[in-house]
Amino acid sequence: MYTISQILYKDILAIHSLSVPPGRVTCITGESGTGKTTFLKLLNRLISPDRGEIYFNGTPLSEIDPVILRRQAVMLPQVPPMFAGNVRDNLQIGLFFAGKPPAPEEKMHRMLAQLGLKKELEDDPGKFSGGEKQRLALARVLLADPPVMLLDEPSASLDEGTGHAVISRVVATSREAGKTLVMVTHSLAIAREFADYLVTLKPGRPAGIREAAWTV
Amino acid sequence: MDGIIRLQIWQLAAAYLFVLLLVAIVRGRGIPREREIVIATLRMTLQLILTGYLLIFLFANRHPFFTLLAVVVMQVFAIHNICQRTKVPLSRRLKLIVALSMSLGTLSSTFYFILVVIALVPWYEPRYFIPIAGMLIGNSMTGISLGVNRLAEGMRSQRHLVEAALMLGATPRGATRSIVDHAFDAAILPTINSMVGMGIVFLPGMMTGQILSGVSPVTAIQYQIAIMLGITGSVALTVILFVQLGYQTFFNREQQLEAE
Numbered sequence: 141m142y143t144i145s146q147i148l149y150k151d152i153l154a155i156h157s158l159s160v161p162p163g164r165v166t167c168i169t170g171e172s173g174t175g176k177t178t179f180l181k182l183l184n185r186l187i188s189p190d191r192g193e194i195y196f197n198g199t200p201l202s203e204i205d206p207v208i209l210r211r212q213a214v215m216l217p218q219v220p221p222m223f224a225g226n227v228r229d230n231l232q233i234g235l236f237f238a239g240k241p242p243a244p245e246e247k248m249h250r251m252l253a254q255l256g257l258k259k260e261l262e263d264d265p266g267k268f269s270g271g272e273k274q275r276l277a278l279a280r281v282l283l284a285d286p287p288v289m290l291l292d293e294p295s296a297s298l299d300e301g302t303g304h305a306v307i308s309r310v311v312a313t314s315r316e317a318g319k320t321l322v323m324v325t326h327s328l329a330i331a332r333e334f335a336d337y338l339v340t341l342k343p344g345r346p347a348g349i350r351e352a353a354w355t356v
Numbered sequence: 357m358d359g360i361i362r363l364q365i366w367q368l369a370a371a372y373l374f375v376l377l378l379v380a381i382v383r384g385r386g387i388p389r390e391r392e393i394v395i396a397t398l399r400m401t402l403q404l405i406l407t408g409y410l411l412i413f414l415f416a417n418r419h420p421f422f423t424l425l426a427v428v429v430m431q432v433f434a435i436h437n438i439c440q441r442t443k444v445p446l447s448r449r450l451k452l453i454v455a456l457s458m459s460l461g462t463l464s465s466t467f468y469f470i471l472v473v474i475a476l477v478p479w480y481e482p483r484y485f486i487p488i489a490g491m492l493i494g495n496s497m498t499g500i501s502l503g504v505n506r507l508a509e510g511m512r513s514q515r516h517l518v519e520a521a522l523m524l525g526a527t528p529r530g531a532t533r534s535i536v537d538h539a540f541d542a543a544i545l546p547t548i549n550s551m552v553g554m555g556i557v558f559l560p561g562m563m564t565g566q567i568l569s570g571v572s573p574v575t576a577i578q579y580q581i582a583i584m585l586g587i588t589g590s591v592a593l594t595v596i597l598f599v600q601l602g603y604q605t606f607f608n609r610e611q612q613l614e615a616e
Contacts, residue, residue, distance in 0.1 A: 184523055185610065185612070186519065186522060186523060186612055186613075187612060188610055188612070202610075206610050206611040206612070207525060207526075207527050207611060210522060210523065210524070210525040210526075211525030214523065214524055214525060215523035215524075216523070217516075217519070217520055217523060220520060221516050221517050221520050223517065223520075223521075224534065233521075233524075234524050236530070237521055237524040237525050237526035237530055237531070238524060238525040238526075239525070280524070281524070284524065284525070286525075290523075
């Protein structure tokens with residue numbers, strides 16, 4: 141899906157060579173400040189490397205329209221913001237941004253239920269807890285149904301049990317649909333349980349530049 | 357007697373009593389504004405005296421070059437004023453968009469007004485062209501100043517929302533739509549409000565000036581309605597150009613948010 145060759149981003153991240161295989165679950169781990177979020181942003185082309193190239197299905201990212209790429213490879217930030225409006229608006233806006241038709245009510249209800257979010261479509265997400273907001277944002281990504289999902293600590297605001305259940309559901313959905321899932325997690329337990337491939341970003345060579353260790 | 361009360365120097369001097377009243381109030385309340393009030397009063401007086409002599413020259417030397425030069429000077433001053441008055445630092449690209457929007461919006465509105473609405477012959481007649489252009493430029497300046505502040509502030513405070521929208525596959529246009537709409541709304545609201553209160557809450561300066569100088573109130577009102585509509589159009593055109601082009605300056609060619 142992604143092939144990374146000799147990339148450098150500021151003094152935050154340097155990767156010599158790395159592949160993210162299609163249709164599999166790749167987990168990214170590493171200490172704080174090792175560039176995990178930066179790595180996802182590079183894959184989403186929210187930022188571009190200072191040097192080197194990232195390929196998406198064999199085509200350099202620099203040759204793909206950024207909006208088209210982001211609709212194929214949707215990213216979920218670690219602290220996802222809520223958009224204006226109620227739960228329904230916050231679910232539908234993902235489809236609107238992706239240029240897709242609105243989802244039926246029944247599908248939205250099913251998505252919330254899958255993630256254990258007991259909320260009505262008319263509820264105000266501004267009053268939700270951090271964990272509820274994170275699950276709503278995750279439901280927004282799942283509803284958009286992209287072939288690639290780039291998730292930054294999707295269970296960070298959830299307790300251990302809920303986090304495990306949510307990740308388990310997302311991974312199962314992803315595997316059933318043959319999606320590519322790239323997930324940053326600080327939890328080695330989650331990475332070991334769900335990852336087909338594990339990438340560990342380590343603080344490394346000169347001046348804080350990080351390099352990736354590749355584990356199968 | 358032509359019906360006009362010509363002000364004597366002492367009468368004009370008597371009007372400055374209002375400024376003295378303001379100075380007395382701020383001094384009495386300990387508000388440190390005396391210096392600004394005095395400077396503002398002096399600037400207003402000097403600028404208007406100079407403008408008066410300049411207009412005498414322009415009216416006596418009717419030529420397209422002089423008329424257009426006067427408009428260019430007003431335009432440059434207005435653009436400079438907008439860039440100076442914003443509360444947030446503006447990028448060079450955004451300043452260029454301010455200049456482009458002001459120039460395109462106000463000039464097209466002015467020429468439409470001059471050539472179509474009042475069908476002025478010759479089109480460069482300074483007695484009409486300069487005050488009309490001045491009113492359109494001045495009001496557009498106020499509108500775009502509000503728009504600039506709202507847009508820049510919105511892009512700063514809602515950066516995380518814009519970024520989250522981009523992550524979901526939004527175009528920069530889609531990701532900033534709400535910020536752009538709010539900036540446009542804030543910029544045109546004062547113009548809409550002034551239309552609501554016009555003739556009841558206050559009598560506008562141009563109409564008052566015409567009536568004081570002996571023009572029939574009906575003619576003055578006709579001109580005021582036309583100029584108010586012209587101002588509305590000019591503000592709307594200038595601000596929509598600005599916000600539609602302005603949001604793009606916050607993104608690079610790769611449709612990524614520019615670094616703060």
